[in-house]
Amino acid sequence: MDSFIYSINATIPVFIVMVLGMFLKKTGMLTDEFIDSGNKFNFKVTLPCLLLRDMANTDFNIGKDLYFIILCAAVTFVSIIGVWFLARIFIKNKSLVGAFTQVSYRSSAAVMGVAFMQNIYGASKTAPLMILGAVPIYNIMAVIILTVEGNKDSEGRLIDGNSDFKFKDIVLRSLINIAKNPILLSILAGSLISVSGIHFPHILTKAVSSVANMATPLAVVILGASFSLNATLENIKPVIWAVTTKLVILTIIFLPIAVFLGYRNEELVTFVIMLSSPATPSCYIMAKNMGNNGELTASVVVLTTLISSVTLTFFIYLVRVLGLV
Template sequence: MENLIISFNAVIPMFIWMVLGYCIRLRGLLSETSQSQVNNLVFKVFMPTLLFYNIYKTDIDMALQPKLMFYIFGGILLMWLLAILIGVKAEKYAQKRGAMIQGMFRSNFILFGLPLVINLFGTEGAGITSMAIAIVVPAYNILSVITLELFRGCRISIREVLAGIVKNPLIIASFIGMGFLFLKIPIPYFLESAVSGLADIATPLALVIMGAAFQITVVKENSRNLILSIIVKLAVMPLIFVTSAIFTGFRNIELATIMIVFAAPTAVASFPMAKQMGSDADLASEIIAFTTLISCFTIFLWIFVLKQIGLI
């Protein structure tokens, strides 16, 4: 019963924030323009601040986990290749293939990873998860661009891909945080307090905005691809990579981080990227909406099972 309560408490706050955002949109309290502006603010100010602060406050000996980082990076590559195999076999149209493949491998780890780990282990353990973002974000960005370029028949611009990674505020914040951590640069109390306050805003606001953007639009012609993408994203991928992580010997915070990398819903950023790069934006938005909704239950089950067998 205790593990059930812990699992419930870890997931439900995020669900409540998303429902609140959805209700805000229904009441007309946020226009689409306002949603876009706040979302931009979250990803360019609040989330980078959260990442910086969590890395800065990390125990450096605990955060240095090369085995964990190697597993996550290797797992993302394998997940991407598996998604390509499934997408190519299941769909003949290139634009739909690109949206499906991105939807099956690209996770919303940033929004789901940190709050879940903090709920389970406290802020002291969030540094490991924050460090993982330095691996996860560039990997997802590069592979997503390659995927969408491949399945619209255009030539891949390596320069543009690298420029996008270098300019990504989450990547910049992660490396600045690591610089402060490794060089042991102290931050004055008044400044640390201000940074901490901004960091506390990030997750609730990001999930509220995600809820506000949540729209269920079932398109009949996409139902087969949508169902397949949901099954692969929320069942097949986590089952493969979380089970492998258990047999590899990962436990506690490390295993929880791996679980969120591979069990989190499809990243919200998949939609604007699909739309901009000529992929099927409707299918992309449906995959995001349904995986986000269903993941509240599947992630709860993962946490409960792993707690029950004493692995986290």
């Protein structure tokens, strides 16, 4: 029961803020113009500041914890490739492939994951290690996938009508988008700051932190305002599959591997949280700004945030019952 209450306390407040966004959109206080501008502001300013701050504050002196970081990175990469491969085969509406893939694998590890670990352990040394292993791959692969799959119609043709788009053109476009993507640039800059040990004036770090603190609440409000029940029902099958993949399937596949490798207690709980946390609101920001389906993304983020309070609690309860924690 304690684990369930902890999970509820971590997920339901976020869901309530989403509902606030829905309500404000219905009343007309939040307009479509505000939502579009807010998405761009989040994508280009607040989210990069958040990632810059978090990466700059990450301790890269990893030592004996390297194997756990490698495990998180390897599982993240394999799950992404697997979901993407299957999505390209089985999803009939090819315009949904990019959004479906991203929202099926990308956990809110840096925000919700840390909240869960703080609720369970008070403080955690393994959560930053998990973030270091998974989050950069989340973001890098999201840029690649959303670039390759973006701006396509239901048949998989580019909306600009260029049906002769060659593989080398896709690679070139992906490289260009990666090179100028504010998310990846902020991760790189933050990592360099952490490794170099540079300390900026308190005034500057305070300003960056103030902007960073806007990222998650603003994203959640806009996410709620962008949620459409009709769009959810129109894409109900991929929505259900994405929610199930994010919250259940990946955990069922990869949790036994971590157990087999001998991980227990806090490391195992951190691993469960990495796999079973709800999809991050930044999925919507990136999908919307990179020519992918924002409605599908919003639907899955909202539903995973609500349902994860039950599914994540179940997996934590399961490892406790099995005597692994």
